[in-house]
Amino acid sequence: MLFGVVLSLAILYIMYLNMTNAKIYLFQIPWQMIFGAVVIMYILTILVMLYARADIKNNNIISDIRDENI
DSSP states (O other), X not given: OHHHHHHHHHHHHHHHHHHTTTTOOOOOOOXXXXXHHXXXXXXXXXXXXXXXXXXXXXXXXXXXXXXXXX
């Protein structure tokens, strides 16, 4: 996730450099959006892990492996 944040900030800065000729605005890092994206990613990761854990708990692993090999 850290790589994605750094990469997105680099892309934002490159976009800002392209718009400096028009002098529309100053470069500002969107901290609220970055924080929101990080929180949403953690929530999604936790939900997927809880779903996978519940799915594994409700199924018999050995019978699932047998069904996959057929």
